[in-house]
Amino acid sequence: MTSDNRVLQVENLTVRYKNRKRITTLVDDLSFHVDRGECLGILGESGSGKSMSSKAIMGILPPRQFDVTGSARFHTGSEEPTDLLRIKKEERRAVRGRKITMILQNPMACFDPLFPMGTQMAETVRENTETPVKEIRGLCQQVLKDMQIRSPEEVLLKYPHQLSGGMLQRIMIGLALVTKPDLIIADEPTTAIDSITQFEIIGELLKIKEQGTAMIFISHDLGVVNRMANRVIVMHRAKSLQQGTLAEIIQNPGDEYTRQLVNSRLTLVDQFNSFLREPGVSA
Amino acid sequence: MKYYIIKRVMATFPLLLGISFLCFIFINLIPSDPAEVALRLSQVPIVTDELLAQVRADMGLDKPFLMRYLHWLGDTVRLDFGHSYTNPSRTVLGELARSLPNTLILASLSLVLVIALSIPIGFLSAVYKDSLFDRIMRGFVFMTTAMPSYWIGLIFMWFFAIKLRLFPISGNTSLSHFLLPAFTVALSYISIYIRLIRNNMLLNMGQDYVLYAQVRGLKDGMILTRHVLKNSLQSCITAIGMSIPQLISGTIVVENLFAINGLGRLCIASIFNRDYPVIQAYVLFMGVLFILFNLVFDIIQMAADPRLRKES
Ligand SMILES: Nc1ncnc2c1ncn2[C@@H]1O[C@H](COP(=O)(O)OP(=O)(O)OP(=O)(O)O)[C@@H](O)[C@H]1O
Ligand SMILES: [Mg+2]
Numbered sequence: 001m002t003s004d005n006r007v008l009q010v011e012n013l014t015v016r017y018k019n020r021k022r023i024t025t026l027v028d029d030l031s032f033h034v035d036r037g038e039c040l041g042i043l044g045e046s047g048s049g050k051s052m053s054s055k056a057i058m059g060i061l062p063p064r065q066f067d068v069t070g071s072a073r074f075h076t077g078s079e080e081p082t083d084l085l086r087i088k089k090e091e092r093r094a095v096r097g098r099k100i101t102m103i104l105q106n107p108m109a110c111f112d113p114l115f116p117m118g119t120q121m122a123e124t125v126r127e128n129t130e131t132p133v134k135e136i137r138g139l140c141q142q143v144l145k146d147m148q149i150r151s152p153e154e155v156l157l158k159y160p161h162q163l164s165g166g167m168l169q170r171i172m173i174g175l176a177l178v179t180k181p182d183l184i185i186a187d188e189p190t191t192a193i194d195s196i197t198q199f200e201i202i203g204e205l206l207k208i209k210e211q212g213t214a215m216i217f218i219s220h221d222l223g224v225v226n227r228m229a230n231r232v233i234v235m236h237r238a239k240s241l242q243q244g245t246l247a248e249i250i251q252n253p254g255d256e257y258t259r260q261l262v263n264s265r266l267t268l269v270d271q272f273n274s275f276l277r278e279p280g281v282s283a
Numbered sequence: 284m285k286y287y288i289i290k291r292v293m294a295t296f297p298l299l300l301g302i303s304f305l306c307f308i309f310i311n312l313i314p315s316d317p318a319e320v321a322l323r324l325s326q327v328p329i330v331t332d333e334l335l336a337q338v339r340a341d342m343g344l345d346k347p348f349l350m351r352y353l354h355w356l357g358d359t360v361r362l363d364f365g366h367s368y369t370n371p372s373r374t375v376l377g378e379l380a381r382s383l384p385n386t387l388i389l390a391s392l393s394l395v396l397v398i399a400l401s402i403p404i405g406f407l408s409a410v411y412k413d414s415l416f417d418r419i420m421r422g423f424v425f426m427t428t429a430m431p432s433y434w435i436g437l438i439f440m441w442f443f444a445i446k447l448r449l450f451p452i453s454g455n456t457s458l459s460h461f462l463l464p465a466f467t468v469a470l471s472y473i474s475i476y477i478r479l480i481r482n483n484m485l486l487n488m489g490q491d492y493v494l495y496a497q498v499r500g501l502k503d504g505m506i507l508t509r510h511v512l513k514n515s516l517q518s519c520i521t522a523i524g525m526s527i528p529q530l531i532s533g534t535i536v537v538e539n540l541f542a543i544n545g546l547g548r549l550c551i552a553s554i555f556n557r558d559y560p561v562i563q564a565y566v567l568f569m570g571v572l573f574i575l576f577n578l579v580f581d582i583i584q585m586a587a588d589p590r591l592r593k594e595s
Contacts, residue, residue: 060497062489064412089503097500104498109491112510113590114517124499159589175499 005036007183007214008057009081012070015049015056019065026052028238030070034183039215041229041246043222043261048235050218051105054185057084058102059092074100076182097128101176102185105218107168107192111160118156121175128179143174146204148197165192173201177208184208185216190224202227222246222265234258284592288582295578302570303359307352310563317559318344320368364564369556375564378549385455386545389538390530392465397472397526404473405480406512412485424474432533436467436540453542464541468534472526479522483515517587524580528572 015027027049034040042050055061056068073081076099082091084100104110111120121140125131131139137156144152147170160168169192176184186205190198202224209215209228217228225232226246234242234249236257242249253259318338322330339345343354358364364375408417427435443463444452450463487493488511496506535547542548546565553561585591 055494058498060494093500093502097498102498104491104495106491110495112492112496112514114513114588115510116589120499123501123505127502128500161590172495179500 005038006075006081007034007036007038008075008216009033009073010053010057010070011073013053013056013072013085014069015052015061016067016069017065018067023067025238026066027056030235030240032233032240032243034214034216036182036214037209037212038231039209039217039229041225041232042216042218042235043220043225043232044235045261049238050235051187053235054102054187054216054218058100058185059084059087059096074183097124098179099181100183100185101179101181103169103172103176103187103189105187105191107172108160108165110172111168113160116157116159117163117171121156121171124175125178139178143178144171146177147171147174148200166194166197169193170197170201173205177204181213183214183216185218187218188220189217190219190221198224222262234261284585287585291578291581295574298574299571302574303356303567304352306563306567306570307355309566310559311348313559315557315559318342320557320559359567365560367553367561368558369553375560378561379546379564379568382544382546382549385543386531386534386538386547388455389461389465389468389534389543389545390527392461393469393472393530393534394527396465396469397476397530398523400469401473401476402480402512402516405477406484406507408477408481409484409488409515410507417481420477424478427470427474432467432471433536433540435470436464436537439463439467440541453540455541455543455545460541460543464534464537464543467540468530468537472530476519476523476526479519480515483518484511487511487514517584520584520587521577521580524576524583525573528569528576531572532569 010033011031013027013030014025017024017026030049030053032040042053044050052061056066057072061068068085070085072084074084074095075081076095082095084092084095087095111117118137118140121143122136125136125139126133140156141152144155149155149167149170155163155167155171163171169189173186173189176186184205189205190201193201205215205228215228217225219225219228229246231243232246232249233240234257242254242258249258250262253262316335318335319330321342322334322338327334336345343351346354362376364379367373367375367378370378404420408420411417440452440463444450451457451460454460493506493511496510497503501510531546534543534545535550537543538545538547539551546568549561550565552558553565
């Protein structure tokens, strides 16, 4: 059932962690697909393997410690799809950072503490785009402006520890968009951002999606997933429990865990909404 | 940052004072009477009690302890360490200055070897962890940390100088004379830094900023050299800086083994000859060296880390 619009087809993805003699399965037989202009949401409790599966697809898990099996076929244009899990080093350079980008979960630890942001952004741009050297600085400033960051010239001179988690997260999002990739994996990309900025950033991501970029969107926030995702996977203890649209899953949670997840989140949202609607509280 | 440097420099003074005080006590604990030694050395035929008292008064030995310390400190600050006992025509400062260059050549050559060998080997061992190269290097590190330098020095001398005749056996007349001893001194430091750099590299390679650098599509080589290596070296700046005074003081054994006329040899000769002013000056010199290098490299480490460096 492959369509011409298929961007990523993951089959039987399994990640095992090797620690001396003990082997733990962190992702167990996960299969899904994402099409052009589509966003797949991944829901699931903490530690269920959401980040692990995306890092495995990205190919950034050190092979010494992690054993990754299955396949992740990435379709680029009319060429034969490449299996990201078996991709050669030289080919991977053409894909990673250019055609697939990722927004990692903990922005505070993701930049080299010894280099200013400008240098790190510039090296990313230089590596993945054909931007002329003279225009790189300007492009970096534009990226920051697009991400609602004020006084970009100063931010470029700052070191990672001088910026807030939310700013770093927005810079990561900006860098993920700058190469106009075919697929963006966003791992809880808006957790450190205040709700007003979050609203604008989600708007930015939606625009990118409409332009045809496929997305994998990991989040705990049902509201955000509802705005972003066309389909949703629910993960629990390294396995995927259910796939479908968010509405389907909410109306018909197939198993106990999903029911709990949906209920707890919905109660939270309900409480929040009724709190806002209560008289006397100016919203 | 500025504030930190000032604070750090200020804190150095009491340390220096403490070192000098220890050094002075140490020489006063020695059981022989400086006045007697001085008389004997100036070849006075009969040492009478009056003469001794006279010399004591001249040397200020009858004054209270603290007074004597302050007096000595005053001289020391003016770099006046007095005269050698065994060679009264020579000043202690002159003796030190005469021996220092050879020790400095030896120590700097060792430092060059340490840096030139341990950084690339540590880097490659981490990048190719568990490869044949890494395993051989781990064996090398294990072996050299267990071998004392006088033994290694003798083995080198026997093998490279006597068997292969590649290097002169001893002396200090040309650069090739220094190569074997420098390598002997450097060897244990090389293993220490191979291990330090390898471990630092491995630690850094698991960090999120390395994962994200891969996500950003940077080349592996660029990630390793520009980011991982820099971070790994950053955290050993002080350790490497502190190895400089260690190298300078650590040449004692090797200088004697290879007959190099440096500070270490002067120190040993003075100990045999009970030439206390020279020993005292040597000990003080080393103490000051350690304190100063610690100060300088702490500040450098600080300046090299944007998280510690604050704009002022
Ligand atoms: N570097 C690592 N080495 C070994 N095990 C790890 C490592 N990182 C995570 N794990 C384990 O892998 C499992 C899945 O972790 P993962 O980060 O994918 O969870 P997650 O679903 O992203 O959770 P969260 O919502 O908190 O981000 C967890 O049990 C965790 O303990
Ligand atoms: Mg996660």
